[in-house]
Amino acid sequence: MENVRELFHxxxxxxxxxxxxxxxVGGIELSLVxxxxxxxxxxxxxxxxxxxxxxxxxxxxxxxxxxQTLVKMNLVKKTPxxxxxxxxxxxxxxxxxxxxAKIDAEVNEYLGEVFSHMSExxxxxxxxxxxxxxxxxxxxxxxxxxxx
Amino acid sequence: MENVRELFHxxxxxxxxxxxxxxxVGGIELSLVxxxxxxxxxxxxxxxxxxxxxxxxxxxxxxxxxxQTLVKMNLVKKTPxxxxxxxxxxxxxxxxxxxxAKIDAEVNEYLGEVFSHMSExxxxxxxxxxxxxxxxxxxxxxxxxxxx
DNA sequence: CCTTTTATTTGTAATATGCAAATATTTATT
DNA sequence: AATAAATATTTGCATATTACAAATAAAAGG
Numbered sequence: 001m002e003n004v005r006e007l008f009h010x011x012x013x014x015x016x017x018x019x020x021x022x023x024x025v026g027g028i029e030l031s032l033v034x035x036x037x038x039x040x041x042x043x044x045x046x047x048x049x050x051x052x053x054x055x056x057x058x059x060x061x062x063x064x065x066x067x068q069t070l071v072k073m074n075l076v077k078k079t080p081x082x083x084x085x086x087x088x089x090x091x092x093x094x095x096x097x098x099x100x101a102k103i104d105a106e107v108n109e110y111l112g113e114v115f116s117h118m119s120e121x122x123x124x125x126x127x128x129x130x131x132x133x134x135x136x137x138x139x140x141x142x143x144x145x146x147x148x
Numbered sequence: 149m150e151n152v153r154e155l156f157h158x159x160x161x162x163x164x165x166x167x168x169x170x171x172x173v174g175g176i177e178l179s180l181v182x183x184x185x186x187x188x189x190x191x192x193x194x195x196x197x198x199x200x201x202x203x204x205x206x207x208x209x210x211x212x213x214x215x216q217t218l219v220k221m222n223l224v225k226k227t228p229x230x231x232x233x234x235x236x237x238x239x240x241x242x243x244x245x246x247x248x249a250k251i252d253a254e255v256n257e258y259l260g261e262v263f264s265h266m267s268e269x270x271x272x273x274x275x276x277x278x279x280x281x282x283x284x285x286x287x288x289x290x291x292x293x294x295x296x
Numbered sequence: 297c298c299t300t301t302t303a304t305t306t307g308t309a310a311t312a313t314g315c316a317a318a319t320a321t322t323t324a325t326t
Numbered sequence: 327a328a329t330a331a332a333t334a335t336t337t338g339c340a341t342a343t344t345a346c347a348a349a350t351a352a353a354a355g356g
Contacts, residue, residue: 004263005255007278008163009187014285015160017205033312039157050334057165062313064336086321086334107153110288115152117284129277130155136265137162140258181343198303210344212305234303234352
């Protein structure tokens with residue numbers, strides 16, 4: 001199957017770099033992990049700690065401390081969940097929303113630039129390919145299946 | 149541009165998980181970073197410390213210590229470079245080669261399984277898409293350009 | 297020669313990680 | 327209802343990772 005792994009390796013390396021370069025907003029500097037946490041919280045619907053940690057495959061104890069940091073930075077809010085008092089619901093503060101949106105815009109701008117080197121047809125093909133790849137990864141029993 | 153970032157986010161998250169799950173060979177447990185270092189050393193031609201660190205965009209001081217660990221684990225060999233005595237050439241020990249090959253096989257097996265959920269045509273399309281994407285990222289001035 | 301640049305290592309301090317155990321609360325079982 | 331088992335989250339602790347600044351050593355330039 002030729003150099004498939006190299007293809008993927010190159011891609012993830014570059015996308016990872018892009019991701020890393022998009023972690024600074026104004027005066028605030030985030031780690032990659034922190035930026036991913038904000039992204040997930042924004043995307044999920046009133047998630048609990050455990051749910052976000054699972055979605056990111058981060059150990060819950062590490063996650064707990066990361067959240068403490070993000071709360072101190074005033075980017076994340078922890079709300080006790082009345083129906084189950086063991087649980088905390090996570091949400092973004094206005095500042096957290098702003099930062100997350102800013103990062104999102106930056107990533108999208110970069111991706112837009114990358115796609116600007118393609119024709120409309122190529123762009124559609126690439127996006128369809130990634131969608132298909134994601135579906136197949138979800139189907140696969142080897143790795144991602146149990147989590148997503 | 150729709151949910152492009154989400155598409156990429158999902159993909160990199162899953163590929164990252166796959167990568168993480170492929171770091172244990174026999175009794176040896178590697179961190180993700182260490183597995184990437186072995187991969188790069190294997191791929192590059194008699195690289196120096198600096199070259200590998202640059203390729204992986206790892207800070208050279210961090211890299212230096214990672215290499216010390218890998219040398220202690222008997223996976224990597226550092227050879228002084230006669231033409232420039234500041235430089236060390238990195239290579240894999242037989243054990244390092246074995247571990248690297250094993251990881252490679254495991255990753256490829258997983259990728260093969262993912263692709264098994266596609267038709268031949270889809271598979272070709274996806275691989276062509278990733279190749280194209282890599283080319284366009286290389287062209288882009290926003291992020292990866294200077295490094296690769 | 298002497299200064300500057302480059303490759304690598306070490307000092308040090310901050311941060312991240314994850315296992316084990318603690319705490320609090322809910323659910324299940326008797 | 328009382329007790330046991332399960333779940334969500336936090337802390338203790340030991341280790342690993344990270345990166346800036348400075349040290350060392352060798353090469354290159356003037």
